Amino acid sequence: MSNTETTTRQPAGLSFLNPAAPEPWASFLEQIDRVAPHMGGLAKWVETLKHPKRIMIVDVPIHRDDGTVAHYEGYRVQHNLSRGPGKGGVRFHPAVTLNEVMALSGWMTIKNAALNLPYGGAKGGIRLDPRAHSRDELERITRRYTSEIGVVIGPGKDIPAPDVGTNEQTMAWMMDTYSMNVGSTSTGVVTGKPISLGGSLGRHEATGRGVFIAAREAGRRSNVPIEGAHVVVQGFGNVGGIAARMFHAAGARVVALQDHSATIANERGIDIPAALAHVEQNGGLEGFPGATPISVDDFWAVPSHYLVPAALEGQILPERARSIQTRIVVEGANGPTTPAADDILRDRGILVVPDVLANAGGVTVSYFEWVQDFSSFFWSEDEINSRLERIMIGAFDAIWKLADERKVSLRTATFIIACQRVLAAREQRGLYP
Known part of the structure; x- marks a missing residue:
């Protein structure tokens, strides 16, 4: 299969995708507009959330198993870094677009802030069907992509993780590639890794x-x-x-x-x-x-x-x-x-x-993994699950209470809490220069 076929043809089995859906970034912007009236004195900073801090588009060329050279388009978007390094997954899927990755990075900003994790929002992706590629090809794609985005990722800069079409093996390749390029083993550059490489139980x-x-x-x-x-x-x-x-x-x-x-x-x-x-x-x-x-x-x-x-x-x-x-x-x-x-x-x-609350378990345990990698001290699975329960229930309680007080939806309440935290950090940090 040629690269053109891989990136433009909808594979069998994706019939449930809805081509009539609006662009994800437009949905994210509308969600921000809906919460803006609740921002009070922080409202002057709302435009910050409508402009990703950094967008990287990379060419990912590899030799395929048949000897041909194929090119893939990859992305890494850092939406907001006001509260800490970027955090968000890497997606391998034939429908990946820059518009989608921008929206996903924005939702990561909201999710991390809603759970009060010390991260900003980021996301990455490559437009390809992983099922149409061999394991060796996927390794070459992953390693080249990691090298291309290596300048913007790192344990204190931006920490990728698995998403649709990627897994712990993908993260192992990313970690190894980054480590080879910086000259030392850097387990904290990604999360969702195999346990043997610094991954966390329960992730x-x-x-x-x-x-x-x-x-x-x-x-x-x-x-x-x-x-x-x-x-x-x-x-x-x-x-x-x-x-x-x-x-x-x-x-x-x-x-x-x-x-x-x-x-x-x-x-x-x-x-x-x-x-x-x-x-x-x-x-x-x-x-x-x-x-x-x-x-x-x-x-x-x-x-x-x-x-x-x-x-x-x-x-x-x-x-x-x-x-x-x-x-x-x-x-x-x-x-x-x-x-x-x-x-x-x-x-x-x-x-x-909402997603920014309901599916936050993954990034919460990714946070635990990142902390464990820094300290080289690892927790039991019971400890992981107990800490996850505590953080998820605490966030849910606060969001439910605010939704009841303001008579708004859980999504709006989640965005209010998250946006206030992000914009307060933006205001306190100021603008440089």
Whole structure:
């Protein structure tokens, strides 16, 4: 397959992507505009959040296995560094664009500030389909990309992590490449690494665990208990799969699932351990015998108590928001709900736990990993999970309280808290020169 085919053709299995979704950066800007009236004396700094601090576009050339030379376009965007070094994942996906990466970096700024982590927001990505490349090609792509962005990343500058299409092996290659270029082993340059290279226990499950914690806390305050609840999950990878497993273990009934290969349902409940084993063996949900295939449109209308969009951004548009039959939406993905759809869900009385709160478990445990790498002292998995619970519940409590006091949505409350922290730091630091 040529590089042109890799970067422009939509691969099979991505049919659930919604081409009608607005550009992610436009959604982020609208979210900032909505929170601006709540900024008080900090309002003069709001424009700071509409302008990424640094945008890097790089060419990533490699030799493919067949001997041809292919070029890929890569990005690293540092949205805001007022509160600390940049923090955010690296995405390998055929639909990656600069617009998307800008929005993802902005949401990382909000997420890190909302959880009061000492980071700014950043994000990276390369436009390619990792399933269309060999392991050797992916290693060459990762190493060249890391070398190209090496000037802007570092343990005290910008710390990448896994995202869609990347994993702990990707982070190992990034860490090794950066270390070779600086002349010493630098474990803290990335998080989400293998345990043997300074990774943290609990990191692999952290995002999905955080989604479950957020759902549980929302359910407690809304009288929607997890036990016996019906759950619908879009995305069955590292986030959706782990969240679904935790719902299942807590006594919920997962009645519909969707991944890149299939959309399935079973009103009696899907055997999640069996589904996870099927995906591990076959690479996707397609062909899983414990449920019935349904259409994408029917998926969004499956009755549930909890709906977890844990795939990609721009999935819940106004039309889908009108058909969703759930009590609580818990956003496992980044930016899955557009502002217009958000309004419809609110008007229909459906509670939305926003991405910048619900999926913050991953970056929280990445923070723990970064701290452990600096100190060369590592915590037990129980300690990791306990600290994650404490930080997630503390953030949720503060956001819920503010939303109740101001009579605003959880998303608006999260943005108020986060933007106040970021803009206060900007004001206190001043402008240089």
